[in-house]
Amino acid sequence: MSSSIDEAGLPATTARQTAARRRKVPPEVRHEDKRLAILRIAAQLFAQHGYEATSLDMIGEQLGMHKATLYHYIKNKEEVLYFCLVKSFENIDEVVERMQDRSVPTLERLRYFARSLAHAQNSDFGRCLVMVGLRPLTNEASVDIRRFQRKLDKTVRDLVTEGIASGELKPVAPPLFSAMLFGMFNWVPQWFDANGKFSIDDVVDTFMNTVINGAAATPRR
Amino acid sequence: MSSSIDEAGLPATTARQTAARRRKVPPEVRHEDKRLAILRIAAQLFAQHGYEATSLDMIGEQLGMHKATLYHYIKNKEEVLYFCLVKSFENIDEVVERMQDRSVPTLERLRYFARSLAHAQNSDFGRCLVMVGLRPLTNEASVDIRRFQRKLDKTVRDLVTEGIASGELKPVAPPLFSAMLFGMFNWVPQWFDANGKFSIDDVVDTFMNTVINGAAATPRR
């Protein structure tokens, strides 16, 4: 049984709409849509089975096309992972910029960052990032991805440094605080059950309440 | 260049000691030692390259033996991972028992748990557990490992429940607190640099100070 491309993330379409689309939508756009559908399915399979254990045949099967056909849209398997990871950072600039608005209290910005991070890492591409990572990539490809990661890390470290300077945060090593934050949120896809009793926002609120206010009932020095 | 078995985790031995050992140590023990060396090297390579990207040839090469020879000590590749994961939990009972000593304050037990967890996950077998996980295992093999994981998770959840009841901890959903704690420590092998400026104990102290007392300079409701 094979899923249609539409099920892969594009809006659902009827046969009539598909026909209309075929008449009206330029070929480049159809090509780009199909490419995106491939990336989304690949991201799901990579996150589920790992990079090496996912064959191009499996990706093709999910899309109802043969493996050879994939090569009209992609260069090779590694490039597929590369673009999945790039896409996992697609909203990064917006978030990073909001973190620099000093009119908002540091802790409020930190909560916003956590919420953005948690939702990003629990999307198809974000799950691919945290479950697979960049280990399968060659060095040349992984430097690009590492640049995104360093940018996010620096954003948190700067926020912490700023919060300590302003007296909003207790003194703490910014690299360790940042690593702690990414660790707890990057691990969420390993255990989170979308059908369970907690939502992603529940997770964000619980984690951030604890990190900001502490788990101890009586605050200690 | 191939590492000797001794470099793989056994005590260093001179050629003379090896000869003496060959005379005195029973064959079963030598066999078991070699098997452990295989597991340790495998755990390192699995953590570094992933399970599928690590071939049995690579493991053999590091040990100075051919792939076929490995099969005198192991059944198959999956069994190697299985025992690496089992070994990653070898000190679990001792830690779990100490967590049940109610004469020690909850927060103190929690700090001890975190320290044990952090050190365990940054050993060869622990890194294999958190970097590879149990995804490559068949269902039959992975249930055993999941039992260990649930036992650790339950230990934390029980500790949290107990701390809330005794008034030592603020109310918090125990499963989420547990997931947060494992997430931040399980992620450490992804970024930790043994030659960097922080030690594992620095990481534990910073993480636990923040989780227990909060990052905010002024405690908030």
Place this chain on the structure above:
DNA sequence: CCTACCGATCGGTAGG
């Protein structure tokens, strides 16, 4: 402990 292989499947590409 090694040489010599196997059935299968991998990523990637040929001609049409």
Place this chain on the structure above:
DNA sequence: CCTACCGATCGGTAGG
């Protein structure tokens, strides 16, 4: 003449 796609097979390597 182009796009999109097929059946078949390439060279290499996996676990065993």
